[in-house]
Amino acid sequence: MDRVPVLKIGDLLLVSIQVDMQDQTALALQEDLAERIVATGCHGVIIDITALDIVDSFVGRMLSSIASISRVLDAETVVVGMRPAVAITLVELGLSLDGIRTALNVERGIELLAQAREPETPDDLGIDLDLDRFGPATS
Amino acid sequence: MGLTAAEGERIAALLDTQADKLTASWTDAVAAPLRGRLTRAELQRQVQDLHRAIVEALRAGAFDLTDERSADLRATLVELSRGRARQGFTASETAVTVFGLKQALFDVVDVRGGDAQVLADLLAVGQVIDDLGLFTFETYAKAREGLIADQAEQLLELATPVVKLWEGVVAIPLVGTLDSARAQVVMERLLETLVETGSPYAIIDITGVPAVDTQVAQHILKTVVAARLMGAECIISGIRPQIAQTIVALGIEFGDIATKATLADALRHALRLIEATRKARSN
Amino acid sequence: MTTDVGLGEPQLVTIAADEDVVRVRQLVRTVAVAAKLSLVDQTKLVTAASELARNTLVYGGGGGAEVTVVDSGRRKGIRIVFADDGPGIADLDLALTDGYTTGGGLGLGLSGARRLVDEFDIDTAAGRGTRITVTKWAR
Ligand SMILES: Nc1ncnc2c1ncn2[C@@H]1O[C@H](COP(=O)(O)OP(=O)(O)O)[C@@H](O)[C@H]1O
Ligand SMILES: [Mg+2]
Numbered sequence: 010m011d012r013v014p015v016l017k018i019g020d021l022l023l024v025s026i027q028v029d030m031q032d033q034t035a036l037a038l039q040e041d042l043a044e045r046i047v048a049t050g051c052h053g054v055i056i057d058i059t060a061l062d063i064v065d066s067f068v069g070r071m072l073s074s075i076a077s078i079s080r081v082l083d084a085e086t087v088v089v090g091m092r093p094a095v096a097i098t099l100v101e102l103g104l105s106l107d108g109i110r111t112a113l114n115v116e117r118g119i120e121l122l123a124q125a126r127e128p129e130t131p132d133d134l135g136i137d138l139d140l141d142r143f144g145p146a147t148s
Numbered sequence: 149m150g151l152t153a154a155e156g157e158r159i160a161a162l163l164d165t166q167a168d169k170l171t172a173s174w175t176d177a178v179a180a181p182l183r184g185r186l187t188r189a190e191l192q193r194q195v196q197d198l199h200r201a202i203v204e205a206l207r208a209g210a211f212d213l214t215d216e217r218s219a220d221l222r223a224t225l226v227e228l229s230r231g232r233a234r235q236g237f238t239a240s241e242t243a244v245t246v247f248g249l250k251q252a253l254f255d256v257v258d259v260r261g262g263d264a265q266v267l268a269d270l271l272a273v274g275q276v277i278d279d280l281g282l283f284t285f286e287t288y289a290k291a292r293e294g295l296i297a298d299q300a301e302q303l304l305e306l307a308t309p310v311v312k313l314w315e316g317v318v319a320i321p322l323v324g325t326l327d328s329a330r331a332q333v334v335m336e337r338l339l340e341t342l343v344e345t346g347s348p349y350a351i352i353d354i355t356g357v358p359a360v361d362t363q364v365a366q367h368i369l370k371t372v373v374a375a376r377l378m379g380a381e382c383i384i385s386g387i388r389p390q391i392a393q394t395i396v397a398l399g400i401e402f403g404d405i406a407t408k409a410t411l412a413d414a415l416r417h418a419l420r421l422i423e424a425t426r427k428a429r430s431n
Numbered sequence: 432m433t434t435d436v437g438l439g440e441p442q443l444v445t446i447a448a449d450e451d452v453v454r455v456r457q458l459v460r461t462v463a464v465a466a467k468l469s470l471v472d473q474t475k476l477v478t479a480a481s482e483l484a485r486n487t488l489v490y491g492g493g494g495g496a497e498v499t500v501v502d503s504g505r506r507k508g509i510r511i512v513f514a515d516d517g518p519g520i521a522d523l524d525l526a527l528t529d530g531y532t533t534g535g536g537l538g539l540g541l542s543g544a545r546r547l548v549d550e551f552d553i554d555t556a557a558g559r560g561t562r563i564t565v566t567k568w569a570r
Pocket of ligand 1: 482486487490491515517518519520526527531532533534535536537538539540541542561
C-alpha cells in the first residue's frame with residue numbers, strides 16, 4: 010500500500026494527494042497526519058487535491074475527519090485545488106464537506122490559515138470585548 | 149450492390165475500358181451544377197478516386213456496399229461527403245458527384261447500337277449508382293448534423309463570456325434566455341475561470357435574463373455550492389422583481405448567498421470582502 | 432473502427448480487495464474517455480462506479496463489475512453492472528435514502544450514484560445478492 014507523504018513547510022503541514030488512493034491509504038493518511046500535527050506542533054494543514062480526478066463519499070468523509078481531528082489537536086485544515094468537475098460531481102452526489110475550509114490553490118490556502126489564526130492573538134479586539142463583559146476589573 | 153458475379157465483372161470491365169473518356173465526361177457532369185466552386189482539377193481527382201474505388205470493389209467481388217470488400221469504396225464516399233458538408237455544399241450538390249456517373253455512362257457507352265446485354269448491364273449499374281448516391285446522402289446528413297452540433301456548442305460558449313473584472317473578481321454577465329443546457333455550460337465555464345485566474349470571487353449577473361425556471365435556478369444554486377467547495381464565493385446581481393417572485397414561489401432557498409441589485413453593487417461588495425481579508429492579514 | 436473500445440464486448444473486473452475498487456475506477460475512466468463523454472460526465476460516472484464498487488466489496492462481500500460500451504443508435508453510452516452474491520438489501524427504499532448507512536459511512540453511495548447516472552436499475556432481495564446496472568449516455 011502506498012502512503013501519502015506529509016511535508017512540513019515552515020509552520021504548516023502540506024499533503025499533496027498524488028495517487029489514485031485506495032481506501033486503506035486514505036485511512037493511513039488520517040493517522041499519519043494526526044501524529045505529525047502533534048509531533049511538529051503545527052497549527053495549519055493544507056491538503057492539496059489538485060491531482061485528484063474524483064472525490065467520492067469515502068474520500069469526502071476522510072477529508073471531514075481530518076479537519077475534525079486537526080481541530081481537536083488545535084490545527085486548522087484547508088483543502089485546496091478541487092477541480093471544477095469534481096466540485097460539480099460532489100454537489101450532485103450530495104456531499105457538502107461541512108466544516109471544511111477550502112481555497113482555490115495552495116497560496117490562497119496559506120492566506121486563509123493565516124487569517125484563521127488571527128482572532129487568537131491576545132490583543133485581538135474580540136477578546137477585549139469578551140473580557141469587558143465580565144466587568145471593569147479586567148480592563 | 150445487388151449484382152451477380154458475372155454482372156459485377158462485366159460492369160467493372162465496362163467502367164474500365166474507356167476510363168479516361170468516362171471520367172472526363174463524369175467530371176463535366178459534376179462541374180456544371182457546382183458552377184466553379186471547386187476547381188476542375190480537384191473535381192477530376194475526386195471523380196478518378198471514386199472511379200478507381202468502384203472498379204476495385206467490383207473486381208474484389210463486392211456486390212454490396214455493406215460488404216467487407218467495399219470498405220475502401222465506403223471510405224472514399226465518406227471522405228467526399230464530409231468534405232462537401234464542411235465546405236457548405238448542399239445535399240444535392242454532393243449527391244450529383246455520384247449521379248454524374250450515370251450521365252457519363254450514357255455519353256460514353258453506345259446505347260443505340262448496343263446489344264441487349266449492354267442495356268441490361270446499364271440498368272444494373274444504374275441501381276448500383278443509386279445505392280452509392282443514397283449512401284453519400286446519408287453520410288452527408290450525418291456530417292451536417294455533427295457540424296451543426298459543433299457550431300451550436302461554439303455559439304453557446306461565445307454567448308457566455310466570463311470576464312475578469314478585478315484582481316480576484318470574475319464576472320459572468322448572462323444575457324438572454326437561459327435553458328438547462330446553457331446554464332450547465334455557464335456553470336462549468338465559470339468554475340474553470342475561477343481556477344485559471346485564481347479568483348476567489350465570482351459575480352453572476354442576471355440583469356439580461358428575462359425569466360428563470362426551476363431547473364435554471366437550481367443550476368445557478370448548484371454553481372454557487374460547487375464554487376464554495378472549491379473555495380470561492382459567488383454573488384448574484386441583477387435579479388429582476390419577477391425573477392425574485394419566481395424564486396420564492398418555486399420555494400428555492402437562496403439561503404446565505406449574497407445578492408445585489410446591480411453588477412456595480414456586487415463588485416463593490418466583493419472588493420470590500422477582499423479589503424477585509426487583506427486587513428486581517430496585515431494586522 | 433478502433434475508437435469503439437469494448438463496443439459490445441464487456442470488460443470484467445473482479446472486486447475482491449481494496450485495489451480492485453481503484454481498478455474499476457481506472458477502467459471506467461478509460462472507457463468513458465473513449466466513448467467521448469464530457470469531462471464532467473466522466474467524473475460523475477467514475478464517482479458513481481467508485482461508490483458502487485466499494486459497496487460490492489464492503490457489503491456484498493466481493494463480486495464483479497462489467498463495463499460495456501453501448502450504442503442506442505443515436506448516441507453512445509457506458510453501461511456498468513455491479514454484481515455480488517452477498518446478503519442483498521432487504522429494504523431498498525431505506526438503503527436509497529440519503530444518509531442511511533449500516534456501515535458507518537455517509538450513506539450517500541447508493542442515492543448519490545443514482546443521481547450521477549442517467550439510468551439506474553437495482554435487482555436485490557434479502558439473501559439473493561445484489562445486481563446494480565447503471566448507464567450514462569454521451570450528450
Ligand atoms: N451490495 C450491497 N449489498 C448489501 N447491502 C448493500 C449493498 N450496497 C449497499 N448496501 C446497503 O445500503 C446502505 C447504503 O449504502 P450507501 O448509500 O453506499 O452508504 P454507505 O456505503 O455509506 O453505507 C449500506 O449501508 C448497506 O446497508
Ligand atoms: Mg457506499
